[in-house]
Amino acid sequence: GAGVSQSPSNKVTEKGKDVELRCDPISGHTALYWYRQSLGQGLEFLIYFQGNSAPDKSGLPSDRFSAERTGGSVSTLTIQRTQQEDSAVYLCASSQTSGTYNEQFFGPGTRLTVL
């Protein structure tokens, strides 16, 4: 079966522009996560969706960042008025359920470069 997919794979934008990053989770996975990874660094949690519950937005670094998950499937991460420090790889992951541990399956990421 298909894994987690993300688009675009690379995005170059100018400072101040808005960008949208897309994630298609594995079919049937109820939990979806967004992480950010700067060069040579660990994964920084951004936001987490679980079923129809309100998302956990505790990792979003500023109000320029927002995310939606439509129909419990596809998710879009939006960064408004991009800054150079937003340059990173944005990783999406999905897992089957929350409550008990289920491994997270990661997509290939979107490499964002803000000029």
Add this chain to the structure above:
Amino acid sequence: GQSLEQPSEVTAVEGAIVQINCTYQTSGFYGLSWYQQHDGGAPTFLSYNALDGLEETGRFSSFLSRSDSYGYLLLQELQMKDSASYFCAVRAPGGGNKLTFGTGTQLKVEL
């Protein structure tokens, strides 16, 4: 909040055994995970420990001591393809399956 410490880099020779340590500080704890990430690739799950002791999966084993807030990943019979970054991650109460990751250990396997 949570914080995790790992060595930044480890080098070992093919066929050897290497241990990657992880210490953590958390407000509550459910379990410790390990993920592998090759350069330019996506992280992939290796193991999860919720209870003290050693979990073995083929050449890889993972250990947890909750009283010491410490775990390690043990890689045996190292192969060149094991060269990658290894991340420990903590799952804590109130976060569902949300993980807090360490900064990662880059493992270099040499001939």
